[in-house]
Amino acid sequence: MADQKEITRLQDLAYEMRRKLLNLCGSYQGAVHIGGDLSMTDLLIGLYHHALNVDPKDIKMPERDRFILSKGHGAVCMYIAMAMRGFFDYDEIVRTYGQLDSAYGMHPCKVQLPGVECSSGSLGHGLPMAVGMAISARTKGEKHRVFCMMGDGESAEGSVWEAATVAHSQNLGNLVAIVDRNRQFMTSFSEDLVKLEPYCDKWRAFGFRVVEINGHDMGEIIDAFDSLPAPDSDQPTAIIANTVKGKGVSFMEHNLGWHAGKLGPNDLEKAMAELQAAYEKERGC
Numbered sequence: 001m002a003d004q005k006e007i008t009r010l011q012d013l014a015y016e017m018r019r020k021l022l023n024l025c026g027s028y029q030g031a032v033h034i035g036g037d038l039s040m041t042d043l044l045i046g047l048y049h050h051a052l053n054v055d056p057k058d059i060k061m062p063e064r065d066r067f068i069l070s071k072g073h074g075a076v077c078m079y080i081a082m083a084m085r086g087f088f089d090y091d092e093i094v095r096t097y098g099q100l101d102s103a104y105g106m107h108p109c110k111v112q113l114p115g116v117e118c119s120s121g122s123l124g125h126g127l128p129m130a131v132g133m134a135i136s137a138r139t140k141g142e143k144h145r146v147f148c149m150m151g152d153g154e155s156a157e158g159s160v161w162e163a164a165t166v167a168h169s170q171n172l173g174n175l176v177a178i179v180d181r182n183r184q185f186m187t188s189f190s191e192d193l194v195k196l197e198p199y200c201d202k203w204r205a206f207g208f209r210v211v212e213i214n215g216h217d218m219g220e221i222i223d224a225f226d227s228l229p230a231p232d233s234d235q236p237t238a239i240i241a242n243t244v245k246g247k248g249v250s251f252m253e254h255n256l257g258w259h260a261g262k263l264g265p266n267d268l269e270k271a272m273a274e275l276q277a278a279y280e281k282e283r284g285c
Contacts, residue, residue: 026264
């Protein structure tokens with residue numbers, strides 16, 4: 001079971017990260033993919049601040065874990081999680097995000113951002129790249145893990161299942177697929193357009209060890225990461241994280257209009273107040 005002090009520490013970081021996301025969404029002149037950013041906030045905090053073996057002072061460390069953000073439109077969430085770990089400067093992200101020649105684009109570019117393992121954005125490509133990295137690590141006798149976060153909407157891409165087949169065939173116990181299962185596409189709810197259920201059974205049928213969690217319960221997130229088999233084991237893992245798109249802001253949750261959007265001053269104030277009230281209630285303030 002996860003240590004309560006560690007759970008509380010990570011919950012505090014997730015609260016801080018949501019505030020930072022909303023602040024950026026309120027200051028940027030264009031639309032931000034805020035809905036999907038908020039659905040994966042807790043997962044990225046769990047990764048960058050607990051699970052991943054990475055070092056912002058040694059970004060080329062050979063034994064580092066690799067993280068692939070396949071849902072590249074959630075890049076700003078990754079930028080902020082990394083900034084909070086010491087990789088980047090948050091103020092610079094806010095100042096330059098989405099601008100011409102900025103390193104902090106709407107989708108991540110590894111050429112411009114050392115510490116980012118791959119450029120992404122075209123959905124369905126992350127898991128194939130992660131499988132290749134995992135095979136390379138196995139071939140070289142390296143013991144690190146390769147993590148890949150996808151949105152559930154990517155499951156409509158055949159390349160995801162081709163990669164899953166290879167992962168199973170190659171016994172890639174060093175591969176961890178994480179699915180942000182928020183059940184929303186850009187303009188529709190997932191089950192209304194592409195029926196993905198029985199979702200966990202699909203991953204099991206492709207040979208994965210499946211762990212289903214509440215993607216906003218930090219205890220479950222930590223337990224899922226802490227219970228991963230050794231990297232030299234012979235079965236890849238899929239963590240299916242049930243999440244809410246727009247989590248933490250009532251008028252964004254389950255709202256298709258907030259796949260991407262901009263927060264005006266009034267909405268920003270309301271969103272921040274909701275976050276603070278929920279946090280203080282949880283902390284008994």
